Amino acid sequence: MxxxxxxxxxxxxxxxxxxxxxxxxxxxxxxxxxxxxxxxxxxxxxxxxxxxxxxxxxxxxxxxxxxxxxxxxxxxxxxxxxxxxxxxxxxxxxxxxxxxxxxxxxxxxxxxxxxxxxxxxxxxxxxxxxxxxxxxxxxxxxxILEALPAGTHRLNSVIGQQISFFCFNQKTEISCEELKWPLVNKNFLALNHGTLNQATAAHINLESNGSVIVFRAFEVKY
Amino acid sequence: MxxxxxxxxxxxxxxxxxxxxxxxxxxxxxxxxxxxxxxxxxxxxxxxxxxxxxxxxxxxxxxxxxxxxxxxxxxxxxxxxxxxxxxxxxxxxxxxxxxxxxxxxxxxxxxxxxxxxxxxxxxxxxxxxxxxxxxxxxxxxxxILEALPAGTHRLNSVIGQQISFFCFNQKTEISCEELKWPLVNKNFLALNHGTLNQATAAHINLESNGSVIVFRAFEVKY
The missing domain is CATH 3.40.50.10240 (Thiamin pyrophosphokinase, catalytic domain)
Structure with a gap:
Protein backbone atom coordinates (compact mmCIF):
# COMPACT_ATOMS: atom_id res chain seq x y z
CA MET A 1 0.00 0.00 0.00
CA ILE A 144 -2.06 16.09 3.55
CA LEU A 145 -3.42 19.15 5.33
CA GLU A 146 -6.57 18.10 7.10
CA ALA A 147 -9.04 20.26 9.00
CA LEU A 148 -10.36 18.57 12.12
CA PRO A 149 -13.11 19.90 14.38
CA ALA A 150 -13.01 19.74 18.18
CA GLY A 151 -13.20 16.17 19.43
CA THR A 152 -11.20 12.98 19.15
CA HIS A 153 -9.67 11.75 15.91
CA ARG A 154 -7.64 8.73 14.93
CA LEU A 155 -5.34 9.42 11.97
CA ASN A 156 -3.09 6.98 10.19
CA SER A 157 0.61 7.81 10.26
CA VAL A 158 3.99 6.27 9.53
CA ILE A 159 6.66 5.88 12.19
CA GLY A 160 9.13 8.73 11.72
CA GLN A 161 6.71 10.80 9.66
CA GLN A 162 6.80 14.52 10.29
CA ILE A 163 3.48 15.82 11.56
CA SER A 164 2.63 19.47 12.21
CA PHE A 165 -0.35 20.90 14.08
CA PHE A 166 -1.77 24.36 13.45
CA CYS A 167 -4.32 26.02 15.70
CA PHE A 168 -5.54 29.39 14.49
CA ASN A 169 -7.18 29.95 17.86
CA GLN A 170 -4.41 30.14 20.44
CA LYS A 171 -6.73 28.92 23.16
CA THR A 172 -7.28 25.55 21.47
CA GLU A 173 -5.72 22.75 23.53
CA ILE A 174 -4.63 19.51 21.92
CA SER A 175 -3.40 16.20 23.24
CA CYS A 176 -1.64 13.50 21.28
CA GLU A 177 0.60 10.77 22.68
CA GLU A 178 2.02 8.95 19.69
CA LEU A 179 4.62 11.62 18.96
CA LYS A 180 8.32 12.13 19.50
CA TRP A 181 7.33 15.21 21.53
CA PRO A 182 3.99 14.12 23.04
CA LEU A 183 1.36 16.81 23.58
CA VAL A 184 -0.73 17.03 26.74
CA ASN A 185 -3.45 19.70 26.80
CA LYS A 186 -1.05 21.83 24.83
CA ASN A 187 -1.92 25.21 23.37
CA PHE A 188 0.34 26.85 20.82
CA LEU A 189 0.98 30.55 21.31
CA ALA A 190 2.26 30.95 17.75
CA LEU A 191 1.35 29.23 14.52
CA ASN A 192 4.78 27.63 14.21
CA HIS A 193 4.89 26.15 17.71
CA GLY A 194 3.20 22.91 16.72
CA THR A 195 5.31 22.18 13.66
CA LEU A 196 7.73 19.37 12.86
CA ASN A 197 6.72 16.81 15.42
CA GLN A 198 7.15 13.15 14.45
CA ALA A 199 4.86 10.13 14.64
CA THR A 200 6.00 7.19 16.75
CA ALA A 201 3.25 4.78 15.68
CA ALA A 202 1.16 3.75 12.66
CA HIS A 203 -1.63 5.99 13.90
CA ILE A 204 -2.05 8.97 16.16
CA ASN A 205 -4.97 9.74 18.46
CA LEU A 206 -5.65 13.41 18.63
CA GLU A 207 -7.95 15.16 21.08
CA SER A 208 -8.71 18.86 20.94
CA ASN A 209 -11.27 21.35 22.19
CA GLY A 210 -11.14 23.41 18.97
CA SER A 211 -10.40 23.17 15.27
CA VAL A 212 -6.94 21.93 14.34
CA ILE A 213 -5.18 21.70 10.99
CA VAL A 214 -2.95 18.65 10.88
CA PHE A 215 -0.23 18.26 8.23
CA ARG A 216 1.09 14.78 7.60
CA ALA A 217 4.13 14.91 5.31
CA PHE A 218 4.76 12.22 2.70
CA GLU A 219 8.46 12.58 3.47
CA VAL A 220 9.54 10.23 6.27
CA LYS A 221 12.75 10.66 8.26
CA TYR A 222 14.16 7.78 10.27
CA MET B 1 12.32 50.66 -13.07
CA ILE B 144 7.01 40.33 -1.19
CA LEU B 145 5.86 39.24 2.24
CA GLU B 146 7.01 41.87 4.69
CA ALA B 147 6.75 41.83 8.48
CA LEU B 148 5.89 45.25 9.92
CA PRO B 149 5.82 46.13 13.61
CA ALA B 150 3.11 48.32 15.19
CA GLY B 151 3.31 51.90 13.96
CA THR B 152 3.00 53.73 10.67
CA HIS B 153 4.57 52.54 7.43
CA ARG B 154 4.70 53.85 3.91
CA LEU B 155 5.05 51.09 1.34
CA ASN B 156 5.44 51.46 -2.39
CA SER B 157 2.72 49.88 -4.49
CA VAL B 158 1.38 49.81 -8.03
CA ILE B 159 -2.15 50.86 -8.89
CA GLY B 160 -4.21 47.71 -9.28
CA GLN B 161 -1.70 45.59 -7.41
CA GLN B 162 -3.17 42.94 -5.16
CA ILE B 163 -2.21 43.46 -1.54
CA SER B 164 -3.04 41.15 1.35
CA PHE B 165 -2.75 41.82 5.09
CA PHE B 166 -2.25 39.10 7.69
CA CYS B 167 -2.57 39.68 11.42
CA PHE B 168 -1.79 36.65 13.55
CA ASN B 169 -3.20 38.49 16.56
CA GLN B 170 -6.91 39.00 15.91
CA LYS B 171 -6.94 42.10 18.13
CA THR B 172 -4.52 43.98 15.87
CA GLU B 173 -6.26 46.93 14.20
CA ILE B 174 -5.03 48.33 10.93
CA SER B 175 -5.89 51.37 8.87
CA CYS B 176 -4.97 51.98 5.25
CA GLU B 177 -6.73 54.31 2.84
CA GLU B 178 -5.12 53.77 -0.54
CA LEU B 179 -7.03 50.56 -1.21
CA LYS B 180 -10.01 49.47 -3.28
CA TRP B 181 -11.58 48.42 0.02
CA PRO B 182 -10.12 50.96 2.48
CA LEU B 183 -9.45 49.80 6.02
CA VAL B 184 -10.32 51.92 9.07
CA ASN B 185 -9.26 50.53 12.46
CA LYS B 186 -10.05 47.13 11.03
CA ASN B 187 -9.33 43.88 12.83
CA PHE B 188 -9.48 40.60 10.96
CA LEU B 189 -11.21 37.76 12.77
CA ALA B 190 -9.68 35.16 10.46
CA LEU B 191 -6.35 34.99 8.67
CA ASN B 192 -8.02 35.20 5.25
CA HIS B 193 -10.17 38.24 5.97
CA GLY B 194 -7.48 40.74 4.92
CA THR B 195 -6.54 39.07 1.64
CA LEU B 196 -6.89 40.23 -1.97
CA ASN B 197 -7.32 43.94 -1.46
CA GLN B 198 -5.97 46.20 -4.23
CA ALA B 199 -3.78 49.32 -4.19
CA THR B 200 -5.25 52.50 -5.64
CA ALA B 201 -2.03 54.55 -5.52
CA ALA B 202 1.75 54.27 -6.00
CA HIS B 203 2.15 53.89 -2.26
CA ILE B 204 0.05 52.87 0.70
CA ASN B 205 0.19 54.30 4.22
CA LEU B 206 -0.44 51.65 6.80
CA GLU B 207 -1.07 52.21 10.48
CA SER B 208 -1.45 49.39 12.97
CA ASN B 209 -1.27 48.75 16.69
CA GLY B 210 0.36 45.35 16.29
CA SER B 211 2.52 43.30 13.91
CA VAL B 212 1.20 42.87 10.38
CA ILE B 213 2.41 40.77 7.49
CA VAL B 214 1.81 42.54 4.20
CA PHE B 215 1.95 40.69 0.88
CA ARG B 216 2.43 42.76 -2.26
CA ALA B 217 1.97 40.60 -5.36
CA PHE B 218 4.08 41.13 -8.47
CA GLU B 219 0.97 40.28 -10.50
CA VAL B 220 -1.07 43.42 -11.25
CA LYS B 221 -4.71 43.30 -12.34
CA TYR B 222 -6.29 46.32 -13.98
Whole structure:
Protein backbone atom coordinates (compact mmCIF):
# COMPACT_ATOMS: atom_id res chain seq x y z
CA MET A 1 0.00 0.00 0.00
CA UNK A 2 1.30 3.45 -0.85
CA UNK A 3 1.84 6.02 1.89
CA UNK A 4 -0.99 8.15 0.45
CA UNK A 5 -3.48 5.28 0.60
CA UNK A 6 -2.32 4.43 4.12
CA UNK A 7 -2.69 8.03 5.30
CA UNK A 8 -6.04 8.75 3.66
CA UNK A 9 -8.04 5.75 2.44
CA UNK A 10 -9.47 5.98 -1.06
CA UNK A 11 -13.14 6.43 -0.26
CA UNK A 12 -15.83 8.22 -2.27
CA UNK A 13 -15.08 11.91 -2.26
CA UNK A 14 -15.70 15.20 -4.05
CA UNK A 15 -12.62 16.79 -5.66
CA UNK A 16 -12.06 20.54 -5.84
CA UNK A 17 -9.16 21.80 -7.92
CA UNK A 18 -7.97 25.31 -7.02
CA UNK A 19 -5.64 27.50 -9.04
CA UNK A 20 -2.36 27.01 -7.15
CA UNK A 21 0.51 24.60 -7.82
CA UNK A 22 -0.86 21.62 -9.75
CA UNK A 23 0.41 18.32 -8.32
CA UNK A 24 3.01 16.24 -10.15
CA UNK A 25 2.65 13.14 -7.93
CA UNK A 26 0.68 10.72 -10.11
CA UNK A 27 -1.12 9.21 -7.16
CA UNK A 28 -2.28 12.64 -6.02
CA UNK A 29 -3.46 13.42 -9.56
CA UNK A 30 -5.28 10.07 -9.66
CA UNK A 31 -7.10 10.99 -6.48
CA UNK A 32 -8.17 14.27 -8.07
CA UNK A 33 -9.47 12.34 -11.11
CA UNK A 34 -11.43 9.93 -8.88
CA UNK A 35 -13.55 12.68 -7.36
CA UNK A 36 -17.29 12.60 -7.97
CA UNK A 37 -18.04 15.28 -8.86
CA UNK A 38 -14.85 17.12 -9.84
CA UNK A 39 -15.16 20.87 -9.36
CA UNK A 40 -12.71 23.34 -10.90
CA UNK A 41 -12.12 26.76 -9.37
CA UNK A 42 -12.07 29.04 -12.39
CA UNK A 43 -8.58 29.05 -13.98
CA UNK A 44 -7.82 25.62 -12.53
CA UNK A 45 -9.38 24.29 -15.75
CA UNK A 46 -6.23 25.37 -17.61
CA UNK A 47 -4.01 23.03 -15.61
CA UNK A 48 -6.62 20.27 -15.55
CA UNK A 49 -7.04 20.36 -19.34
CA UNK A 50 -3.29 19.78 -19.73
CA UNK A 51 -3.75 16.55 -17.78
CA UNK A 52 -6.85 15.58 -19.74
CA UNK A 53 -9.06 15.93 -16.68
CA UNK A 54 -12.66 16.91 -17.38
CA UNK A 55 -14.44 18.81 -14.60
CA UNK A 56 -18.08 18.24 -13.84
CA UNK A 57 -18.44 21.89 -12.82
CA UNK A 58 -16.35 25.03 -13.03
CA UNK A 59 -17.14 27.86 -10.66
CA UNK A 60 -15.72 31.33 -10.18
CA UNK A 61 -15.81 34.91 -11.30
CA UNK A 62 -14.57 33.87 -14.72
CA UNK A 63 -11.65 36.27 -14.74
CA UNK A 64 -8.87 33.78 -15.31
CA UNK A 65 -10.35 31.58 -17.96
CA UNK A 66 -10.63 31.27 -21.73
CA UNK A 67 -14.01 29.53 -21.83
CA UNK A 68 -14.13 28.82 -25.55
CA UNK A 69 -10.81 27.07 -25.40
CA UNK A 70 -11.80 25.03 -22.40
CA UNK A 71 -15.39 24.10 -23.18
CA UNK A 72 -14.42 20.49 -23.86
CA UNK A 73 -13.17 20.20 -20.30
CA UNK A 74 -16.39 21.09 -18.44
CA UNK A 75 -19.41 18.80 -18.54
CA UNK A 76 -21.86 21.47 -17.35
CA UNK A 77 -22.25 25.18 -18.15
CA UNK A 78 -19.77 27.42 -16.35
CA UNK A 79 -21.18 28.74 -13.05
CA UNK A 80 -20.28 32.40 -12.83
CA UNK A 81 -20.56 34.04 -9.41
CA UNK A 82 -19.37 37.64 -9.31
CA UNK A 83 -19.32 38.09 -5.52
CA UNK A 84 -15.97 39.75 -4.81
CA UNK A 85 -16.21 39.07 -1.08
CA UNK A 86 -15.54 35.38 -1.53
CA UNK A 87 -12.75 33.68 -3.40
CA UNK A 88 -13.21 30.86 -5.88
CA UNK A 89 -12.51 28.15 -3.30
CA UNK A 90 -15.30 29.50 -1.09
CA UNK A 91 -17.65 29.57 -4.08
CA UNK A 92 -16.85 25.90 -4.79
CA UNK A 93 -17.37 24.90 -1.16
CA UNK A 94 -20.70 26.74 -0.98
CA UNK A 95 -21.78 25.02 -4.20
CA UNK A 96 -21.12 21.63 -2.60
CA UNK A 97 -23.01 22.51 0.58
CA UNK A 98 -26.03 23.66 -1.44
CA UNK A 99 -26.10 20.86 -4.01
CA UNK A 100 -24.63 17.83 -2.26
CA UNK A 101 -25.10 18.61 1.44
CA UNK A 102 -22.43 18.50 4.10
CA UNK A 103 -22.18 14.76 4.71
CA UNK A 104 -19.33 14.62 2.22
CA UNK A 105 -15.62 13.94 2.08
CA UNK A 106 -13.94 16.77 0.18
CA UNK A 107 -10.40 16.67 -1.15
CA UNK A 108 -8.92 19.96 -2.36
CA UNK A 109 -6.03 20.03 -4.83
CA UNK A 110 -3.68 22.83 -5.98
CA UNK A 111 -4.72 25.12 -3.12
CA UNK A 112 -1.17 26.00 -2.08
CA UNK A 113 2.32 26.44 -3.51
CA UNK A 114 2.13 29.56 -5.68
CA UNK A 115 1.14 32.99 -4.33
CA UNK A 116 1.69 33.09 -0.60
CA UNK A 117 -1.47 35.12 0.06
CA UNK A 118 -3.60 32.52 -1.74
CA UNK A 119 -1.87 29.73 0.20
CA UNK A 120 -2.42 31.38 3.58
CA UNK A 121 -5.96 32.40 2.73
CA UNK A 122 -6.92 28.94 1.51
CA UNK A 123 -5.47 27.23 4.59
CA UNK A 124 -7.34 29.69 6.81
CA UNK A 125 -10.53 28.82 4.93
CA UNK A 126 -9.86 25.11 5.37
CA UNK A 127 -9.88 25.61 9.12
CA UNK A 128 -13.21 27.43 8.94
CA UNK A 129 -14.80 24.50 7.09
CA UNK A 130 -13.57 21.92 9.61
CA UNK A 131 -16.91 21.74 11.39
CA UNK A 132 -19.06 21.89 8.27
CA UNK A 133 -18.27 18.70 6.36
CA UNK A 134 -17.72 15.05 7.24
CA UNK A 135 -14.12 15.34 6.06
CA UNK A 136 -12.17 18.12 4.37
CA UNK A 137 -8.51 17.97 3.42
CA UNK A 138 -5.97 19.41 0.99
CA UNK A 139 -3.64 17.09 -0.91
CA UNK A 140 -0.40 18.27 -2.48
CA UNK A 141 2.86 16.73 -3.60
CA UNK A 142 4.12 17.27 -0.08
CA UNK A 143 1.44 15.82 2.16
CA ILE A 144 -2.06 16.09 3.55
CA LEU A 145 -3.42 19.15 5.33
CA GLU A 146 -6.57 18.10 7.10
CA ALA A 147 -9.04 20.26 9.00
CA LEU A 148 -10.36 18.57 12.12
CA PRO A 149 -13.11 19.90 14.38
CA ALA A 150 -13.01 19.74 18.18
CA GLY A 151 -13.20 16.17 19.43
CA THR A 152 -11.20 12.98 19.15
CA HIS A 153 -9.67 11.75 15.91
CA ARG A 154 -7.64 8.73 14.93
CA LEU A 155 -5.34 9.42 11.97
CA ASN A 156 -3.09 6.98 10.19
CA SER A 157 0.61 7.81 10.26
CA VAL A 158 3.99 6.27 9.53
CA ILE A 159 6.66 5.88 12.19
CA GLY A 160 9.13 8.73 11.72
CA GLN A 161 6.71 10.80 9.66
CA GLN A 162 6.80 14.52 10.29
CA ILE A 163 3.48 15.82 11.56
CA SER A 164 2.63 19.47 12.21
CA PHE A 165 -0.35 20.90 14.08
CA PHE A 166 -1.77 24.36 13.45
CA CYS A 167 -4.32 26.02 15.70
CA PHE A 168 -5.54 29.39 14.49
CA ASN A 169 -7.18 29.95 17.86
CA GLN A 170 -4.41 30.14 20.44
CA LYS A 171 -6.73 28.92 23.16
CA THR A 172 -7.28 25.55 21.47
CA GLU A 173 -5.72 22.75 23.53
CA ILE A 174 -4.63 19.51 21.92
CA SER A 175 -3.40 16.20 23.24
CA CYS A 176 -1.64 13.50 21.28
CA GLU A 177 0.60 10.77 22.68
CA GLU A 178 2.02 8.95 19.69
CA LEU A 179 4.62 11.62 18.96
CA LYS A 180 8.32 12.13 19.50
CA TRP A 181 7.33 15.21 21.53
CA PRO A 182 3.99 14.12 23.04
CA LEU A 183 1.36 16.81 23.58
CA VAL A 184 -0.73 17.03 26.74
CA ASN A 185 -3.45 19.70 26.80
CA LYS A 186 -1.05 21.83 24.83
CA ASN A 187 -1.92 25.21 23.37
CA PHE A 188 0.34 26.85 20.82
CA LEU A 189 0.98 30.55 21.31
CA ALA A 190 2.26 30.95 17.75
CA LEU A 191 1.35 29.23 14.52
CA ASN A 192 4.78 27.63 14.21
CA HIS A 193 4.89 26.15 17.71
CA GLY A 194 3.20 22.91 16.72
CA THR A 195 5.31 22.18 13.66
CA LEU A 196 7.73 19.37 12.86
CA ASN A 197 6.72 16.81 15.42
CA GLN A 198 7.15 13.15 14.45
CA ALA A 199 4.86 10.13 14.64
CA THR A 200 6.00 7.19 16.75
CA ALA A 201 3.25 4.78 15.68
CA ALA A 202 1.16 3.75 12.66
CA HIS A 203 -1.63 5.99 13.90
CA ILE A 204 -2.05 8.97 16.16
CA ASN A 205 -4.97 9.74 18.46
CA LEU A 206 -5.65 13.41 18.63
CA GLU A 207 -7.95 15.16 21.08
CA SER A 208 -8.71 18.86 20.94
CA ASN A 209 -11.27 21.35 22.19
CA GLY A 210 -11.14 23.41 18.97
CA SER A 211 -10.40 23.17 15.27
CA VAL A 212 -6.94 21.93 14.34
CA ILE A 213 -5.18 21.70 10.99
CA VAL A 214 -2.95 18.65 10.88
CA PHE A 215 -0.23 18.26 8.23
CA ARG A 216 1.09 14.78 7.60
CA ALA A 217 4.13 14.91 5.31
CA PHE A 218 4.76 12.22 2.70
CA GLU A 219 8.46 12.58 3.47
CA VAL A 220 9.54 10.23 6.27
CA LYS A 221 12.75 10.66 8.26
CA TYR A 222 14.16 7.78 10.27
CA MET B 1 12.32 50.66 -13.07
CA UNK B 2 11.16 47.10 -12.47
CA UNK B 3 8.23 46.40 -10.18
CA UNK B 4 10.54 44.65 -7.70
CA UNK B 5 12.85 47.68 -7.45
CA UNK B 6 9.85 49.96 -7.09
CA UNK B 7 8.33 47.85 -4.34
CA UNK B 8 11.49 47.25 -2.36
CA UNK B 9 14.47 49.49 -3.16
CA UNK B 10 17.79 47.77 -3.64
CA UNK B 11 19.58 48.82 -0.48
CA UNK B 12 22.32 47.00 1.45
CA UNK B 13 20.83 43.86 2.96
CA UNK B 14 21.61 40.45 4.37
CA UNK B 15 20.29 37.49 2.35
CA UNK B 16 19.05 34.28 3.91
CA UNK B 17 18.25 31.37 1.63
CA UNK B 18 15.92 28.77 3.13
CA UNK B 19 15.18 25.32 1.77
CA UNK B 20 11.81 25.89 0.07
CA UNK B 21 11.02 26.67 -3.56
CA UNK B 22 14.05 28.34 -5.12
CA UNK B 23 13.07 31.42 -7.16
CA UNK B 24 13.16 31.40 -10.96
CA UNK B 25 12.67 35.17 -11.40
CA UNK B 26 16.14 36.41 -12.35
CA UNK B 27 15.69 39.69 -10.54
CA UNK B 28 14.74 37.90 -7.33
CA UNK B 29 17.80 35.65 -7.71
CA UNK B 30 19.97 38.74 -8.33
CA UNK B 31 18.71 40.23 -5.06
CA UNK B 32 19.68 37.02 -3.26
CA UNK B 33 23.15 37.21 -4.80
CA UNK B 34 23.55 40.86 -3.73
CA UNK B 35 23.18 40.09 -0.05
CA UNK B 36 26.11 40.76 2.23
CA UNK B 37 26.51 38.37 3.82
CA UNK B 38 24.59 35.52 2.16
CA UNK B 39 23.49 32.89 4.65
CA UNK B 40 22.29 29.45 3.59
CA UNK B 41 19.92 27.41 5.72
CA UNK B 42 21.41 23.95 5.56
CA UNK B 43 20.20 22.14 2.40
CA UNK B 44 19.58 25.48 0.65
CA UNK B 45 23.19 25.15 -0.47
CA UNK B 46 22.12 22.46 -2.93
CA UNK B 47 19.86 24.83 -4.85
CA UNK B 48 22.28 27.75 -4.51
CA UNK B 49 25.17 25.73 -5.91
CA UNK B 50 23.12 24.98 -9.02
CA UNK B 51 22.90 28.73 -9.58
CA UNK B 52 26.59 29.25 -8.85
CA UNK B 53 25.82 31.21 -5.69
CA UNK B 54 28.46 30.99 -2.97
CA UNK B 55 27.19 31.47 0.61
CA UNK B 56 29.24 33.29 3.20
CA UNK B 57 27.81 31.06 5.89
CA UNK B 58 25.75 27.90 6.05
CA UNK B 59 23.88 27.14 9.26
CA UNK B 60 21.70 24.27 10.36
CA UNK B 61 21.59 20.84 11.88
CA UNK B 62 23.43 19.45 8.88
CA UNK B 63 20.88 16.78 8.16
CA UNK B 64 20.04 17.73 4.56
CA UNK B 65 23.49 18.40 3.19
CA UNK B 66 26.36 16.65 1.48
CA UNK B 67 29.13 18.86 2.84
CA UNK B 68 32.00 17.41 0.82
CA UNK B 69 30.15 18.02 -2.40
CA UNK B 70 29.25 21.56 -1.42
CA UNK B 71 32.43 22.79 0.22
CA UNK B 72 33.21 25.05 -2.76
CA UNK B 73 29.96 26.91 -2.15
CA UNK B 74 30.58 28.06 1.44
CA UNK B 75 33.26 30.62 2.25
CA UNK B 76 33.37 29.80 5.98
CA UNK B 77 33.21 26.51 7.90
CA UNK B 78 29.71 25.06 8.23
CA UNK B 79 28.02 26.18 11.46
CA UNK B 80 26.30 23.15 12.93
CA UNK B 81 23.68 23.79 15.61
CA UNK B 82 21.87 20.67 16.79
CA UNK B 83 19.07 22.39 18.74
CA UNK B 84 15.90 20.57 17.66
CA UNK B 85 13.64 23.22 19.17
CA UNK B 86 14.48 25.73 16.45
CA UNK B 87 14.37 25.33 12.71
CA UNK B 88 17.15 26.35 10.35
CA UNK B 89 15.60 29.74 9.57
CA UNK B 90 15.55 30.60 13.27
CA UNK B 91 19.19 29.52 13.57
CA UNK B 92 20.13 31.84 10.70
CA UNK B 93 18.18 34.76 12.18
CA UNK B 94 19.79 34.25 15.60
CA UNK B 95 23.22 34.15 13.94
CA UNK B 96 22.55 37.55 12.34
CA UNK B 97 21.35 39.09 15.61
CA UNK B 98 24.46 37.84 17.42
CA UNK B 99 27.04 38.70 14.76
CA UNK B 100 25.63 41.68 12.88
CA UNK B 101 23.18 43.21 15.35
CA UNK B 102 19.56 44.03 14.64
CA UNK B 103 19.94 47.29 12.70
CA UNK B 104 19.79 45.29 9.48
CA UNK B 105 17.62 44.77 6.45
CA UNK B 106 17.09 41.05 5.94
CA UNK B 107 15.68 39.46 2.80
CA UNK B 108 14.69 35.81 3.02
CA UNK B 109 14.45 33.65 -0.11
CA UNK B 110 12.98 30.19 -0.75
CA UNK B 111 11.08 30.20 2.55
CA UNK B 112 7.75 29.15 1.03
CA UNK B 113 6.33 27.08 -1.81
CA UNK B 114 7.13 23.48 -1.02
CA UNK B 115 5.98 21.73 2.18
CA UNK B 116 2.97 23.57 3.57
CA UNK B 117 4.08 23.13 7.20
CA UNK B 118 7.43 24.79 6.45
CA UNK B 119 5.65 27.61 4.60
CA UNK B 120 3.23 28.29 7.43
CA UNK B 121 5.92 27.94 10.09
CA UNK B 122 8.31 30.28 8.30
CA UNK B 123 5.65 32.95 7.77
CA UNK B 124 4.69 32.71 11.44
CA UNK B 125 8.36 33.20 12.33
CA UNK B 126 8.57 36.20 10.03
CA UNK B 127 5.83 37.87 12.06
CA UNK B 128 7.70 37.20 15.28
CA UNK B 129 10.82 38.93 13.95
CA UNK B 130 8.91 42.03 12.84
CA UNK B 131 9.92 44.02 15.90
CA UNK B 132 13.50 42.75 16.05
CA UNK B 133 15.14 44.04 12.86
CA UNK B 134 15.11 47.27 10.90
CA UNK B 135 13.48 45.45 8.00
CA UNK B 136 12.62 41.82 7.38
CA UNK B 137 10.89 40.44 4.28
CA UNK B 138 10.52 37.31 2.18
CA UNK B 139 10.91 37.51 -1.58
CA UNK B 140 9.55 34.87 -3.93
CA UNK B 141 8.57 34.63 -7.58
CA UNK B 142 5.12 35.80 -6.54
CA UNK B 143 5.71 38.86 -4.42
CA ILE B 144 7.01 40.33 -1.19
CA LEU B 145 5.86 39.24 2.24
CA GLU B 146 7.01 41.87 4.69
CA ALA B 147 6.75 41.83 8.48
CA LEU B 148 5.89 45.25 9.92
CA PRO B 149 5.82 46.13 13.61
CA ALA B 150 3.11 48.32 15.19
CA GLY B 151 3.31 51.90 13.96
CA THR B 152 3.00 53.73 10.67
CA HIS B 153 4.57 52.54 7.43
CA ARG B 154 4.70 53.85 3.91
CA LEU B 155 5.05 51.09 1.34
CA ASN B 156 5.44 51.46 -2.39
CA SER B 157 2.72 49.88 -4.49
CA VAL B 158 1.38 49.81 -8.03
CA ILE B 159 -2.15 50.86 -8.89
CA GLY B 160 -4.21 47.71 -9.28
CA GLN B 161 -1.70 45.59 -7.41
CA GLN B 162 -3.17 42.94 -5.16
CA ILE B 163 -2.21 43.46 -1.54
CA SER B 164 -3.04 41.15 1.35
CA PHE B 165 -2.75 41.82 5.09
CA PHE B 166 -2.25 39.10 7.69
CA CYS B 167 -2.57 39.68 11.42
CA PHE B 168 -1.79 36.65 13.55
CA ASN B 169 -3.20 38.49 16.56
CA GLN B 170 -6.91 39.00 15.91
CA LYS B 171 -6.94 42.10 18.13
CA THR B 172 -4.52 43.98 15.87
CA GLU B 173 -6.26 46.93 14.20
CA ILE B 174 -5.03 48.33 10.93
CA SER B 175 -5.89 51.37 8.87
CA CYS B 176 -4.97 51.98 5.25
CA GLU B 177 -6.73 54.31 2.84
CA GLU B 178 -5.12 53.77 -0.54
CA LEU B 179 -7.03 50.56 -1.21
CA LYS B 180 -10.01 49.47 -3.28
CA TRP B 181 -11.58 48.42 0.02
CA PRO B 182 -10.12 50.96 2.48
CA LEU B 183 -9.45 49.80 6.02
CA VAL B 184 -10.32 51.92 9.07
CA ASN B 185 -9.26 50.53 12.46
CA LYS B 186 -10.05 47.13 11.03
CA ASN B 187 -9.33 43.88 12.83
CA PHE B 188 -9.48 40.60 10.96
CA LEU B 189 -11.21 37.76 12.77
CA ALA B 190 -9.68 35.16 10.46
CA LEU B 191 -6.35 34.99 8.67
CA ASN B 192 -8.02 35.20 5.25
CA HIS B 193 -10.17 38.24 5.97
CA GLY B 194 -7.48 40.74 4.92
CA THR B 195 -6.54 39.07 1.64
CA LEU B 196 -6.89 40.23 -1.97
CA ASN B 197 -7.32 43.94 -1.46
CA GLN B 198 -5.97 46.20 -4.23
CA ALA B 199 -3.78 49.32 -4.19
CA THR B 200 -5.25 52.50 -5.64
CA ALA B 201 -2.03 54.55 -5.52
CA ALA B 202 1.75 54.27 -6.00
CA HIS B 203 2.15 53.89 -2.26
CA ILE B 204 0.05 52.87 0.70
CA ASN B 205 0.19 54.30 4.22
CA LEU B 206 -0.44 51.65 6.80
CA GLU B 207 -1.07 52.21 10.48
CA SER B 208 -1.45 49.39 12.97
CA ASN B 209 -1.27 48.75 16.69
CA GLY B 210 0.36 45.35 16.29
CA SER B 211 2.52 43.30 13.91
CA VAL B 212 1.20 42.87 10.38
CA ILE B 213 2.41 40.77 7.49
CA VAL B 214 1.81 42.54 4.20
CA PHE B 215 1.95 40.69 0.88
CA ARG B 216 2.43 42.76 -2.26
CA ALA B 217 1.97 40.60 -5.36
CA PHE B 218 4.08 41.13 -8.47
CA GLU B 219 0.97 40.28 -10.50
CA VAL B 220 -1.07 43.42 -11.25
CA LYS B 221 -4.71 43.30 -12.34
CA TYR B 222 -6.29 46.32 -13.98
Missing amino acids: SILTHLIPNIKHISICANGLFPTNTEVIARLKNGSPIIACDGALNAMSKHGIVADFAIGDGDSLDRDKLKDFIKNPYIQIDDQNTNDLTKAINFIAENYGCNQSILIFAATGLREDHTLGNIALLEQYSTQFKQIAMLSDFG | SILTHLIPNIKHISICANGLFPTNTEVIARLKNGSPIIACDGALNAMSKHGIVADFAIGDGDSLDRDKLKDFIKNPYIQIDDQNTNDLTKAINFIAENYGCNQSILIFAATGLREDHTLGNIALLEQYSTQFKQIAMLSDFG
